[in-house]
Amino acid sequence: SSLLGSGLAISSEAFLKATGRAVPEELDALLITVAQFFTATGIAFLALSSLLGVYKQSQLNSGATSYSALNKDKE
Numbered sequence: 076s077s078l079l080g081s082g083l084a085i086s087s088e089a090f091l092k093a094t095g096r097a098v099p100e101e102l103d104a105l106l107i108t109v110a111q112f113f114t115a116t117g118i119a120f121l122a123l124s125s126l127l128g129v130y131k132q133s134q135l136n137s138g139a140t141s142y143s144a145l146n147k148d149k150e
Contacts, residue, residue, distance in 0.1 A: 077112075080109075081116075082113070084102065085113060088102060088103075
């Protein structure tokens with residue numbers, strides 16, 4: 076839920092700046108903390124999802140793994 080809140084805060088700032096409105100000081104102060112958390116979380120998510128992709132690719136390329144579609148009609 077904190078990740079969702081961070082995204083909403085960043086989106087609201089972007090909307091206010093894009094429409095030429097002033098960003099409230101409270102929101103601006105909050106975004107200093109939120110942006111650091113959100114950036115670190117995004118980098119961690121990108122790194123872990125990339126590692127998962129590399130791991131799954133190595134599983135599919137190994138000889139020990141067989142991949143086949145299930146066919147319920149032949150049962």
